[in-house]
Amino acid sequence: MYLFRLAMASLANRRFTAILTAFAIALSVCLLLAVERVRTEAKASFASTISGTDLIVGARSGSVNLLLYSVFRIGNATNNIRWDSFEHFANNPKVKWAIPMSLGDSHRGYRVMGTTEAYFEHYQYGHQQHLELADGRAFAADPFEVVLGAEVADALHYKLGDKLVLAHGVAVISLVKHDDKPFTVVGILKRTGTPVDRTLHISLGGMEAIHIDWHNGVPARGNGRISADQARNMDLTPQAITAFMLGLNSKISTFALQREINEFRGEPMLAILPGVALQELWSLMSTAEKALFVVSLFVVLTGLIGMLTAILTSLNERRREMAILRSVGARPWHIATLLVLEAFALALSGVIAGVALLYVGIALAQGYVQANYGLYLPLAWPSEYEWTLLGGILIAALLMGSVPAWRAYRQSLADGLSIRL
Amino acid sequence: MPRVVLALLMLVALPLWAAEPKDLTWSEMIPPDAAPEVPNMTPLHDLSQMGNALAAESAPAAKQDMPNAPVVKSLDGQNIRLPGYIVPLEVSEEGRTTEFLLVPYFGACIHVPPPPSNQIVHVKSEVGVKLDELYQPYWIEGALQVKASTSELADAGYQMEADKIYVYELQE
Secondary structure (H helix, E strand, O other): OOOHHHHHHHHHHOOHHHHHHHHHHHHHHHHHHHHHHHHHHHHHHHHOOEEEEOOEEEOOOOOHHHHHEEEEEEEOOOOEHHHHHHHHHHOOEEEEEEEEEEEEEEEEEEEEEEEEEHHHHHHOOOOOOOOEEEEOOOOOOOEEEEOOHHHHHHHHHOOOOOOOOOOOOOOOOOEEEOOOEEEEEEEOOOOOOOOHEEEEEEHHHHHHHHHOOOOEEEEEEEEHHHOOHHOOOOOOOOOOOEEEEEEOOOOOHHHHHHHHHHHOOOOOOOEEOHHHHHHHHHHHHHHHHHHHHHHHHHHHHHHHHHHHHHHHHHHHHOOOHHHHHHOOOHHHHHHHHHHHHHHHHHHHHHHHHEEEEEEEEEEEEEHHHOOOHHHOOOOOOOOOHHHHHHHHHHHHHHHHHHHHHHHHHHHHHHHOOOOOO | OHHHHHHHHHHHHHHHHOOOOOOOOOHHHHHOOOOOOOOOOOOOOHHHHHHHHHHHHOOOOOOOOOEEEEEOOHOOOHHHHEEOOOOOOOEEEOEEEEEEEOOOHHOOOOOOOOHHHHOOOEEEEEEEEEOOOOOOEEEEEEEEEEEEEOOOOOOEEEEEEEEEEEEEEOOO
């Protein structure tokens, strides 16, 4: 114990170097943990976004691409698919439920999705949880009704009854708006922690209505314009949708239906199993993950080597100190233990400060990250794996501390009480 | 010297002569007296109906061989161990696959029709399994449930609540 006190006092004597060294370790530990947190949370949020859906169907492209644009609203579809193709498979006897989706428009940076009531009834996330309304109701017969995700309502301060204008394209600031056909907010969904929070849901009829008077790629001018009221009286059955999700009566028939859709003669389509596509996505990401992890490990190593250098350089100036310790009865192994303890104390305070830094960082960035990246970073205790990492850093520090300890041991044996500086 | 100063002054003053830029909207780039477009109500992709026209001429799609293939009822309730490839259906937040289809060959090979329903086992597992690669076969242990065909809907087949899932090693 007195050795530990001595080690502390010795560090306090060189407190400026000690604090800097501990701070370098703290920063590297914080980086390592932050990378680990973001990695696991990103994975968890991807995995919990879709559940209970057996097949996702879209225009023929790639499975990861289809998964990304249909479920995560990342990227864009290569093509639309026909409404009658959707109806063909929605009425298949193997199919229990079907959710059509029509994407491509936005409102102040949030994606707009056209769908049907089936979405609120059958879409599942997390552990087979259904969507719930926090306020209001799902959209009904009128095409100009919109149901907001929780994040959209929060960030843009919308409440029930508000009118909003949807824009063409998916930019934050859109220069072409469907401003003659405002939508009324009729419902706000409960927070789910998935991309649903950042989506505005309208009916397929509404999606059709805002594009009904577009000709040759521009909005109609003058007499060509169709007002919201005129649109209400028109046939708003969509001609095309972007993708659809299917739930099957029996999971065993998944492959059979998948093959049937992929070989559909009507038009080229692609059906994917979300679980398989997710697995493919992860094997894609794992290379980048590993690279990030290795980089942060090297940063930790740099921090520890900085500590080693600081202790080693101080050794020479402390030869007299060692000699005095020897003269009052310290054995060479006392000197060695003293140095190992110093290294350990530095690393431990670095690790503690690093964890504290991480939590302060998470607490500060939580809202921003959630709003902008849809990633929820919880203020949770370190996981088992994180404890192992922290333990590993401390053990590495002990091992590194034994290098100056060994040198000091040899020096104090050789020098004894008579040092020639 | 004064001339140089004058030249420099003119350089500074030059941008001031230019007028403020005019705000332009995209709709102003179409002349107001342009002929109105002929309303063209064709679907978003114009060749979309072609597939239907050609469908009659092409061969039918590969169907699953025997979607309601007969099952061995005597296997019901038996504790078995079966190797196979895992096709994930549900993935938990920890990234573990908790529900999957077990099939005898990887990737549901696209050159042949999909496996008949008696060659697929629908497996659920409480703990789940952490899949690294889809092409890694696994041993599955548990009691097999056999559901006989009840209707036209293909709900016949094998199901299992897995007790143990572990990596299949090549036997020496």
